[in-house]
Amino acid sequence: MTSVTVKMPGGGRISIPHFPIDMVNANERASSFTTRSIKKQSKMDALYLAIEMTDLTTLEGMDTPGKVKQLCAKGIHPVPQHLLKEVSKNYDFREIPSVAAICVYPSMVPHAVEALAGTGINIASVATAFPSGQLDMRMKIKEVEKCVKDGATEIDMVIDRGAFHQGRYQKVFDEIVAVKDACGDAHLKVILETGELKTYDNVRLASWMAMEAGADFIKTSTGKVSPAATMPVTLIMLQAIQDYYEETGKKIGMKPAGGIRTAKQAVHYLCMVNEVLGTDWLSPDLFRFGASALLNDLIKQIFKQQSGQYYYDDILSQD
Amino acid sequence: MTKKKATKKKATTKKKASTKKKAAKKVAKKTIKKKKVSAHKIKPGMVFEYDAAPESSAVVNIKPKYDLFIGNEWVKPESGKYINNENPATTESLGKFAVGNDKDVDKAVKAARKAYDGEWGKMSGKDRGKYLFRIARILQERAREFAVLETLDGGKPIKESRDVDIPLAAAHFFYNAGWADKLEYVYPGKDVKSIGVCGQIIPWNFPLLMAAWKIAPALACGNTIVLKPAEQTPLTALLLAEVCQEAGLPAGVVNIVTGEGPTGAALVAHKDVNKIAFTGSTDIGKLIAKNVARTNKKLTLELGGKSANIVFADAAIDQAIEGVINGIFFNQGHVCCAGSRLLVEESIHDVFVKKLKKRMSTLRVGDPMDKNTDIGAINHKEQFDKIKEMVAAAKKEGCDFYQPEVKVPRKGYYHAPCFFDNCSTSDSIVRDEVFGPVLSIMTFRTPEEAVAKANDTQYGLAAGVWSEKGSKVHQVAGALKAGIIWANTYNKFDPTSPFGGYKESGFGREGGRHGLLPYLEVK
Amino acid sequence: MSNLKVIKTVKLFIGGEFPRTESGRTYSFNVKGTNDQYARLCQASRKDFRNSVENSRKAQPGWASRTAYNRSQILYRMAEMTEGKRVEFVDLFKNALGKSETEANLMVDEAIDTFVYYSGFCDKYQQVMGAVNPVAGPFHNFTTPEATGVVTLIDADEFNFAKLVDSISAIITGGNSVVALLGKGCPAVLAPLAEVFKTSDLPGGIINLLTGDLDEIKGFIGNHMEVRAISFQNEREDVYFEMKADAIDNMKRMIPRRDKTRSLDLILDFVEAKTVWHPIGQ
Structure with missing residues (x-):
């Protein structure tokens, strides 16, 4: 097995295995999770859990403080109180939980902090010149520091894919180390942008590099590049997390982001997490969905499971 | 103290900087802690019980x-x-x-x-x-x-x-x-x-x-x-x-x-x-x-067959694990071309076996009509008894036995997947066809040794080769005496692809153009 | 012709060498239709047979892994060497079998043409009978013919030079090695034929030629575990069925008498189709 050697900030070198992945087999294995079917109660638990794992996201050029506030409100109470009351008339609902985090651009962090004060919901800010990462490293660090200062509790950074493809792995590594340092107590999610890394071999290498450099979570995508999260790419990353855990005892979190729109997809992902990493990872501490449209579908499915009726999109807010 | 300095001179300034940061987001900090306590941690076994999803x-x-x-x-x-x-x-x-x-x-x-x-x-x-x-x-x-x-x-x-x-x-x-x-x-x-x-x-x-x-x-x-x-x-x-x-x-x-x-x-x-x-x-x-x-x-x-599945150290390991699982546990191992002999390169033996055990523990044995079932029932009683007998005999032979703890229905003929590790080529579990979910494992050090061990059988139906090194794959595939070579895959079938073995695995091919020849006379 | 004739003892051809039979037995090969001894021949024992198989087994993988082009050239060399020994063959066919000059020359011509025919097939049968199979999935899948291994040839008793050369050539073209028991018709052909093989750059052990009594060694061929196929070109049906039953033990490929020559399917009698799958991905 070949490997990539990088210098550690405190001196010394570590070697990052360049681990081959067979694409066809990985795809096949990933698709096997889509045929699992889980018990009704388990499915209900899974739907609730998926809500709790959601990083409800808005990352648009046209985002405004108003839009972010609306999104925060939805994150706190995914089902509007009036609707919950109405539906609860006939059926006994478990309270719909809040999402794990609201994920926004740096400029929107103060607005999110304000809207979420006292709720326990995390404020995730994308950073490091999201989504391209094409910026001088000192500026990236400044951006991270600003976000943290403004109250972001989680930083979703992007790696420098250009440097990665050039083989300048040290640069990629150093950036993550530096950003981690700038994060302080904020949790660091490292976005690999797998849609630009292209090969699974690269995904595996980048995953390991990110974990060695201090990532708390590894994340598939910005959502700005197609394909975003896929089952096979997530599988490769989960297996890397598994191996890293076996080797170091450290539990790293996973966040697939982009492209997960339906409750059914979310359940497939959870089946995969369960089979590859086990129940320890079935927690918002170690698994997140980066999504926006997913939330409404999760709620609809909960309504449906509970009442046997389908509810239409338009009864839910389209934030 | 500027933030710029804080980043540059971490060692000395980190403490101060982080104190400052903490102060800056006091409210947020509190909520993080609260969130962590309130976060649902799903109790093992509570969620993700796969449903009995029986086909009607x-x-x-x-x-x-x-x-x-x-x-x-x-x-x-x-x-x-x-x-x-x-x-x-x-x-x-x-x-x-x-x-x-x-x-x-x-x-x-x-x-x-x-x-x-x-x-x-x-x-x-x-x-x-x-x-x-x-x-x-x-x-x-x-x-x-x-x-x-x-x-x-x-x-x-x-x-x-x-x-x-x-x-x-x-x-x-x-x-x-x-x-x-x-x-x-x-x-x-x-x-x-x-x-x-x-x-x-x-x-x-x-x-x-x-x-x-x-x-x-x-x-x-x-x-x-x-x-x-x-x-x-x-x-x-x-x-x-x-x-x-x-x-x-x-x-x-x-x-x-x-x-x-x-x-x-x-x-x-x-x-x-x-x-x-x-x-x-x-x-x-x-x-x-x-x-x-x-x-x-x-x-x-x-x-019959006693096909070898050869895993080199330079294989895509996680996919090779899947190939080994699919190779031996597909259809309860009732497959003439089952990859029933795992040959794994010595340098990765331990890590591979560890992964294999973990993967085997996720296999679901049970009602064949359940869509979640990975391993169903043994086809009939006689075969069930034969498998049990061979497993018992192999245990006596002294190979290391492993079987994950999986629930198996009480009624019907079910046999949990298992393997024997550290076998040698003379062990009967390595030589005789079990036709059940039973794998035998041996190690090798060089490609030549792998090929020699793989060919050391009276059968010659199929073999698997796992390596990301193309030239090695082709060399080994060429040297194996078997009718079907699955390189970086296993148990794949297709009507266009000829199937059939060398040596005592029979003669004639089924599938593809070659599959027609046994039904035709050539003038 | 007052000069006293030296009677030659034809030795066996095993592993590229010319040993006498380990049994020390010889028998007389007479001029056709007479009691005049033409030559003395070795009567191969079962041990000679086993020895030949052992040599054959060791040599075969090397032969199969030669390039097809190289095998092709060696077969062509056999044609050339046969041409070079034309006089010797012609003398044999005239003196031992009573053929005319023209008949004997024709026999040699045909044999030469047969070597040339198979020489040209060494690097083509794979293309004609191999395949790239369009499976329904992301896999490269191809089928190639591969050598079976050691083949035993039981030659016909009625001597047909070109047919003998055909049988041997078809077997070795596909990368196999052969242990041939020559028929009763003209076992003395062993001497010049073995010289041809010996001088054609053919690795020792790929072609082994024995003379002797089929009845004596027939019981040790079908059940020999290293023999992978039998080309039974002899007329004795009883022995064929006997050997076919013996051959089941290790599932030998049993090829019955073929009445054709110079044909693709004669090569394919001694090859196995190997199909290789490989994923297509990144």
Whole structure:
């Protein structure tokens, strides 16, 4: 097995295995999770859990403080109180939980902090010149520091894919180390942008590099590049997390982001997490969905499971 | 203290900087802590219990009693004898089926001969092909029914009968249908012609698929057939008889005579059978070969195996694990080409076995009708007992035994997956075909050693090679004495791909252009 | 012709060498239709047979892994060497079999043409009978013919030079090695024929030639575990069926008498189709 050697900030070198992945087999294995079917109660638990794992996201050029506030409100109470009351008339609902985090651009962090004060919901800010990462490293660090200062509790950074493809792995590594340092107590999610890394071999290498450099979570995508999260790419990353855990005892979190729109997809992902990493990872501490449209579908499915009726999109807010 | 400095001189300023940061987001900090306490941690076992998601058996209509299918009619057996058919998953009865004797076989051969000399023999290839296309279509349309029946009868997981057995069976008819009017392209530069009446005896591990492998090329080449399904799994072949009727196939082209060993023996011994095709155990295969040795009957045999799955240190390990799992546990290991000998490079043995154990613990053994089931029921009691016996014997031989703790239903024949590690080439668990979910593991140090160990068997059906180094894959694939080499994959089947073994794994090929040759005479 | 004739003892051809039979037995080969001894021949024992198989087994993988082009050239060399020994062959056929000059020359011509025919097939049968199979999935899948291994040839008793050369050539073209028991018709052909093989750059052990009594060693061929196939070109049907029954033990490929020559299917009698799958991905 070949490997990539990088210098550690405190001196010394570590070697990052360049681990081959067979694409066809990985795809096949990933698709096997889509045929699992889980018990009704388990499915209900899974739907609730998926809500709790959601990083409800808005990352648009046209985002405004108003839009972010609306999104925060939805994150706190995914089902509007009036609707919950109405539906609860006939059926006994478990309270719909809040999402794990609201994920926004740096400029929107103060607005999110304000809207979420006292709720326990995390404020995730994308950073490091999201989504391209094409910026001088000192500026990236400044951006991270600003976000943290403004109250972001989680930083979703992007790696420098250009440097990665050039083989300048040290640069990629150093950036993550530096950003981690700038994060302080904020949790660091490292976005690999797998849609630009292209090969699974690269995904595996980048995953390991990110974990060695201090990532708390590894994340598939910005959502700005197609394909975003896929089952096979997530599988490769989960297996890397598994191996890293076996080797170091450290539990790293996973966040697939982009492209997960339906409750059914979310359940497939959870089946995969369960089979590859086990129940320890079935927690918002170690698994997140980066999504926006997913939330409404999760709620609809909960309504449906509970009442046997389908509810239409338009009864839910389209934030 | 500026933030710039804070980042640059971490060692000295970090503490201060972070204090400052903490102060700046005091509110947020609190909430993080609160969130962590309140976060739902799902208790193990509480969530993700896979549902018993049984496929409904309502789509099939199992008759209390099945007769023989001769000359497009359902015929009572001469002996009047019927035997019970058992569902191995529940030990419940699936009705009775007829036991054909030599007189019944004679009737069937006569019907086949009549069709060969008559309508079918004179029919154009184009029309023969159209009948086969029709059968393929009907199989596709009735796929669900066939899948359920296959699983009830043989105990294989519904996801396998649904995703593998039935679609492949239909695909075989579809592929071979197209050959019927193109036989002049089968053998370059040679004229070919059909052989006559073919007696075909098939095993219980892939009942419908094996029937398709046998029937489709035989008919495409213009032969007529008498098929004897395995006594453990007659149902899908009998349903296929209905499909033949539905397709309007002329009488006598396909005849199905159920029964046990003597029924098969009668077919092998029949003087007017021109060719015998058998898939099954090497012992029975040799017996058949002996029976036809002094005749000029043509013979193809698809027999046992003890195939090696070689994993090099430079393999894609996680995918190789899947390949090993699929190689040995697919269809409960009731696969002639099962990768039952794992040869793993010594330097990765420990990590590989560790991963293998972990993966095995996620396999779900249980009700074959449950869509979540990975390993279903052992096909029948005799095989179940044989597997247990061989496992017990191997334990005594001193190999390291591992079996994950998995729940297994109390009723029915279930055997949890297992392996024996640190085996040597002389151990019987390494040499003898188990035909069950039992893997043996050995190590090797060099490609030469891997090939030597892999070839150290009387069989030569299949082998697997796992390495990301292309030139090594090709060299090893070339050196392995086996008819099918799965490089960085395992247990893949396709109607266009020839299947069959070297050495004692039999002779002749099924599938692809090569699969037609056993059903043709080359002039 | 007053000069006293030296009677030659034809030795066996095993592993590229010319040993006498280990049994020390010889027998007389007479001029056709007379009691005049033409030559003395070794009567191969079962041990000679086993020895030949052992040599053959060791040499075969190397032969199979030669390039097809190289095998082709060696077969062509055999044609050239046969031409070079024309006089010797012609003398043999005239003196031992009573053939005319023309007949004997024709026999040699045909044999030469047969070597040339198979020489040209060494690098083509794989293309004609191999395949790239269009499987329904992301896999590269191809089928190639591969050598079966050690083949035993039981030659016909009625001597047909070209047919003998055909049988041997078809076997070695496919990368196999052969142990041939020559028929009763003209076992003395061993001497010049072995010289041809010996001088054609053919590795030792790929072709082994024995003379002797079929009845004596027939019981040790069918059940020899290293023999992978038998080409039974002899007329004795009883022995064929006997051997076919013996051959079942290790599932030997049993090839019955073929009445054709120079044909693709004669090569394919001694090859196995190997199918290789590999994923297509990144």
